[in-house]
Amino acid sequence: MPKILLDDIKQTKISALLYGPPNAGKTYLAGSALLVPELRPVFIMDCEGGLASIPHFIRGAGEEVILWSLQGNSDYQMLRSALFDESPIKTVIIDGLGELYNFMMEQELAAAGREGGTPQLQDYGKVRTRMSSLFRKARTVAKRHLIVTCHDEIDKDETTGGMYISPALTGKLGKEISQFFSIQAYLTTETKVRGGELTEKNYIAQIDGYGRVRAKFRSPEDLPGRLENTNMAEIYDMVIRPWQEESTSVFGN
Numbered sequence: 001m002p003k004i005l006l007d008d009i010k011q012t013k014i015s016a017l018l019y020g021p022p023n024a025g026k027t028y029l030a031g032s033a034l035l036v037p038e039l040r041p042v043f044i045m046d047c048e049g050g051l052a053s054i055p056h057f058i059r060g061a062g063e064e065v066i067l068w069s070l071q072g073n074s075d076y077q078m079l080r081s082a083l084f085d086e087s088p089i090k091t092v093i094i095d096g097l098g099e100l101y102n103f104m105m106e107q108e109l110a111a112a113g114r115e116g117g118t119p120q121l122q123d124y125g126k127v128r129t130r131m132s133s134l135f136r137k138a139r140t141v142a143k144r145h146l147i148v149t150c151h152d153e154i155d156k157d158e159t160t161g162g163m164y165i166s167p168a169l170t171g172k173l174g175k176e177i178s179q180f181f182s183i184q185a186y187l188t189t190e191t192k193v194r195g196g197e198l199t200e201k202n203y204i205a206q207i208d209g210y211g212r213v214r215a216k217f218r219s220p221e222d223l224p225g226r227l228e229n230t231n232m233a234e235i236y237d238m239v240i241r242p243w244q245e246e247s248t249s250v251f252g253n
Helices: 026-035 055-064 073-084 097-111 121-140 173-180 232-239
Strands: 015-019 042-046 065-069 091-095 145-150 152-156 163-167 183-194 197-206 226-228 249-251
Touching: 015 026, 015 163, 015 173, 026 042, 026 055, 026 091, 026 145, 026 197, 026 232, 042 073, 055 065, 065 073, 073 091, 073 097, 073 121, 097 121, 097 145, 121 173, 152 173, 163 173
Parallel strands: 015 145, 015 183, 042 065, 042 091, 091 145
Antiparallel strands: 152 163, 183 197, 197 226
C-alpha cells in the first residue's frame, strides 16, 4: 500500500455554501473574496441580480473579476467553463443557488417540450441529479475555490420528525447538498437597539450544526461554533494556511 502524504489530504481550496435569510450578508461575505489576493481572479455568476451590496469590492478588484448574469444556456455553459476549463480563474462565486436550480428546471422542461409547464415528479429527479453532478464534479475535479449563496427554509426530517433550518432547495436536495461542501454556514444578524434606535448590527455565521441548524466547518483548527463579522480572508486563514507547510508522511506502509 502506498504511503499517504500530507499533500494527499490537505485542503487546497475553499468550498463554502453560505445560506440564510435576506439581508444576512451572504453576498457580502462571498464578495469579500475579491479582497484576498490569493483568491483572485474571481468569476461571479449573478443569478439573482443581488450584487448591489458589493460594488466597492468589484471596483477594487479591477480586471481580476468577471461578472456574469445567468439568463440563458450560453451563460450556464460559461459557468461550467469557469469551473472546469483551464484559465487563470481561482475562485467561482454562484450568487443564488435557488435561482440556479430554477434555471435548470426551466431547461429541463424546455428539453422535454413542456416549456412554461408544471414540473412533474421525474423532472424534479432529473434536476436534482444534474445539480448534484455539477457540485460533485466541482468538489472532485475543479481546481477553483467555490463559494455559493442560498436562501434558507425550515424542513422536516423524515426520520426524527424534527424541524431544521436548511438551504432552500426543493425536496431532499436542501439537506443533501452539504455533502459537496467543506463549509456550510448559516448566516444571520444580531442587532442592538437603544432608545428605539439601532446602535449595533453584527453579522453571524453559525458554522457548527447545533440546535436546529444544518451547518459545518471542516478545518484543522479548533473553531468556535460561530463567527462574528467574518470575511473570506479570515476563512482562508482558517482553511488553507494551516496546510501550507512542507508535506510529510502521516501514515506508513
